[in-house]
C-alpha cells in the first residue's frame with residue numbers, strides 16, 4: 001500500500017526543503033532534442049519521490065506525473081536477465097565504465113563486439129536481446145515487472161515516443177548490426193530494435209519508479225516478498241550503477257551524490273540506498289553529458305542534508 005504520510009513524516013520534510021531550493025535555483029539545462037516528444041518538455045518541471053523498503057512513499061512536486069523513462073529501464077532489464085541467466089551474461093557484456101558517450105561505436109571494434117557495460121546503449125541492446133531470447137517478449141516482461149513492483153497497473157508504453165525512437169534509430173541499428181557481426185546478438189536486428197525502442201518509451205512517475213527500484217534496497221527481494229536476485233547479484237547491479245549509471249559522468253555523480261544511480265535522457269534518475277530507501281527524481285533539463293541538472297542537484301542535497309549515502 002502506498003502511504004504519503006506517516007506520523008513521523010519520515011523523509012517528507014527533507015523533500016519539501018529540496019523542492020523549495022530547486023524552485024529558487026536558476027539554470028535547469030535543456031531537454032533532450034533528438035526526438036520531438038522529449039524536446040517539448042518544460043525544464044522547470046521537478047518531482048522527487050523516496051520509497052522505503054516496506055513500500056511507504058514520500059514525494060514532492062511532480063512526483064506523480066508520468067515521464068519518459070528511457071535509459072532508466074536498463075536497470076530493470078539487467079536485473080530481469082541476470083535473474084534468469086546468472087553469470088553467463090557477463091561473457092557477453094562487461095562491467096567497466098566506458099569513458100565514451102552512451103551511444104559510441106568506437107570501443108566496440110577494439111573489444112570484439114563485447115560492450116563495456118550494460119548501461120551504454122550497446123550493452124543494453126545485448127541485455128534486451130538475451131532477455132528476448134529467454135522470454136519471447138522482453139518489453140512485455142519489463143512492463144509486467146514494473147507494474148507489479150509499483151502497484152500501478154496503468155503503466156504502459158508511449159507509442160509516439162517508440163515510433164520517434166525508431167525513426168531516429170540509425171545509431172542503435174548500427175550498434176546492433178555491428179555486434180551481430182561478432183555473433184553477440186541472437187535475435188534478428190529489427191526484432192531487437194523494436195523491443196529496445198518500446199522499452200525506452202515506457203512511461204512512469206517518480207512514485208512508480210522509486211517503488212519499482214525497491215528490490216535493490218531489499219537486497220534482491222521483490223515487493224511481494226519473493227526473490228528476484230540473490231543478495232550478491234543485487235550488490236552487483238548496485239555496483240554497476242555506481243560506476244556506469246550516469247553516462248560518462250559517473251565519477252562526478254559518485255563524488256556529489258555518493259549513491260548507485262541510473263539516469264535517462266527523459267530527465268529521470270533512480271538511486272539506491274541499500275537497506276534504507278530508493279529514490280527517483282525527474283526534471284527534463286539535461287547537462288551536456290545527458291544527466292538531469294536539477295535531478296543531480298536534488299540527490300546531492302538529499303545525501304548532504306540526511307547524511308545517508310553508501311560511503
Ligand code: GLU
Nearest residue numbers: 070071121200264265266
Ligand atoms: N532511447 C534512447 C537511445 O537509445 C535512450 C537514451 C538514454 O536515455 O540514455 O538513444
